[in-house]
């Protein structure tokens with residue numbers, strides 16, 4: 394039976410010692426009164442909710458899955474999910490970072506992101522029910538009419554209604570330009586929507602009174618491709634002018650997908666049959682509006698994988714301390730036992746440290762990224778907002794793809810630590826691996842994230858956003874460059890920074906002649922950039938730890954040891970990646986299609 398302890402000490406380290414989050418938030422008008430005690434209290438209570446209410450439902454939810462009643466089209470989530478959700482709503486958790494104008498608590502997103510890390514460690518499938526709602530809230534908040542906001546935002550804020558994002562259709566996943574769902578305008582200003590959506594997370598369930606589907610569809614006169622897509626709010630139950638629930642709308646679940654992981658979340662085929670909806674944002678500009686939701690969701694997917702990495706790590710460490718097999722190569726370590734605990738073996742340590750370095754690096758990156766979101770949304774100064782928005786845009790595909798790729802590696806390593814027992818259900822490790830796999834696929838596959846990073850975020854603006862991040866790295870290198878103790882971190886960071894600059898120019902030049910060159914290099918490129926970002930945060934974490942390690946607190950000793958492990962054992966992967974990126978497109982395209 395797995396265990397989970399919320400990593401409050403490390404969260405507080407990142408919040409207060411690495412990023413000085415409270416001081417940075419105080420500079421933003423809505424958070425002038427925030428203090429460290431409030432932050433710590435919310436983290437502690439959130440951790441209790443995650444570990445005590447949601448975590449115990451993780452394995453049972455996986456085994457039971459969701460059930461569809463085909464006669465009513467109603468879906469039941471696994472036993473206990475509904476009651477836990479009611480407790481979540483009662484505790485006010487959905488409202489944490491929502492706008493007070495709609496009943497929200499107005500706390501910063503960075504705090505909400507920490508809550509989500511813990512909820513995802515506890516139970517990713519359950520967490521997707523409130524998680525999707527939060528994205529719907531963001532899209533309606535940014536692009537809804539006053540009437541839509543008044544109708545939907547208070548209910549999404551309190552959590553009594555949940556939300557979905559309905560993009561995917563059977564013939565259209567990555568390429569949304571192919572989508573066919575139709576929206577017919579009506580005389581009263583509403584629309585009638587018809588079509589079929591698949592793979593819709595939390596698409597139908599019994600946790601909430603109503604479900605607000607945000608649906609992409611085409612107007613009759615829409616141009617072909619992605620420029621002809623509009624966004625609609627389509628509630629499961631129609632809502633009267635007084636806010637009361639009315640008739641059942643023509644949007645229902647036609648089937649549930651049977652899938653590899655996240656069994657507790659209903660992945661629904663959604664049939665839209667002349668469903669009533671209202672348009673969100675401008676006609677034919679639905680993707681702009683949906684991107685608000687997609688960007689929030691991409692950071693959210695990073696949190697899913699960060700959560701899984703953390704919980705898998707905790708369990709693998711506990712097992713490695715307990716399980717005895719073989720003797721240490723360098724001599725007996727536990728003479729009172731028949732064998733040594735497997736944590737003495739170098740390769741077991743490598744697997745554990747890999748997961749730990751990815752979890753702690755991912756936590757630093759994602760909290761910093763979410764702090765940029767808070768600045769982007771709330772800073773008075775336009776320059777601060779723009780800077781934060783650019784940095785966030787740059788790192789969003791890295792949060793999504795690098796953290797989820799790392800979690801796949803980390804959860805698999807943690808399973809491996811259990812040997813054959815990791816493959817057996819009762820230990821819970823195989824569920825973490827299965828659950829982690831989807832995070833590399835949805836919200837834009839990791840390949841698509843890499844094309845977004847290289848094409849849109851780097852090459853399309855001639856590297857301006859990358860230079861902004863590079864300036865932060867450079868400033869840090871200059872600040873720390875003369876400190877002997879920091880050389881082991883600063884030198885590889887500076888070296889990688891130079892290599893990324895050269896690699897970007899080289900790929901840019903090649904892509905100028907042949908766009909496939911970008912496609913061939915993008916995945917390697919994202920991973921190299923992911924390491925640059927991690928190397929920066931690991932250097933900064935090492936700086937803090939070096940300053941405090943003499944006090945003898947094992948927390949800082951462990952932080953420093955993990956930083957050293959990261960630089961010695963994980964960062965060198967960049968050499969291979971750069972070589973592969975530079976090998977270009979020719980080795981991929983030399984193969985004739987017929988020869989596959």
Ligand SMILES: Cc1cc2nc3c(=O)[nH]c(=O)nc-3n(C[C@H](O)[C@H](O)[C@H](O)COP(=O)(O)OP(=O)(O)OC[C@H]3O[C@@H](n4cnc5c(N)ncnc54)[C@H](O)[C@@H]3O)c2cc1C
Nearest residue numbers: 558559560561565566567592593594660835836837838840
């Ligand atoms: C469990 C689950 C939950 C989901 N939840 C939702 C949801 O809530 N809402 C929703 O709308 N969708 C959801 N999805 C759908 C998900 O977002 C899509 O599966 C994903 O976007 C990929 O689309 P696809 O499956 O059609 O694959 P395809 O688009 O067919 O892609 C197949 C492969 O081709 C690659 N590929 C495609 N185009 C390119 C290119 N230009 N360059 C390089 N490679 C390319 C892809 O990376 C992928 O590896 C969910 C899916 C699953 C399995």
